[in-house]
Amino acid sequence: xxxxxxxxxxxxxxxxxxxxxxxxxxxxxxxxxxxxxxxxxxxxxxxxxxxxxxxxxxxxxxxxxxxxxxxxxxxxxxxxxxxxxxx
Numbered sequence: 001x002x003x004x005x006x007x008x009x010x011x012x013x014x015x016x017x018x019x020x021x022x023x024x025x026x027x028x029x030x031x032x033x034x035x036x037x038x039x040x041x042x043x044x045x046x047x048x049x050x051x052x053x054x055x056x057x058x059x060x061x062x063x064x065x066x067x068x069x070x071x072x073x074x075x076x077x078x079x080x081x082x083x084x085x086x087x
Contacts, residue, residue: 041075048072 001022051072055065 044073044075048075 001019051070054068055070058065058068
């Protein structure tokens with residue numbers, strides 16, 4: 001992008017200003033993506049925790065969990081309880 005702006009023979013201050021705005025915009029978008037990825041991991045973890053709690057309760061009542069077909073989502077999070085679902 002800088003190369004294109006330089007070849008157009010624009011004022012260097014204008015080029016620097018545009019470059020700064022582009023960098024700022026990309027930084028904001030990267031922060032949004034990071035927050036969305038965290039939110040997705042959080043929601044996936046909560047869903048998987050809820051499934052484990054439901055399956056444990058079903059077993060207490062003698063109902064096979066396989067009958068309901070709960071499928072945990074693939075995630076990079078651990079299987080340790082996160083305290084998101086009360087048992």
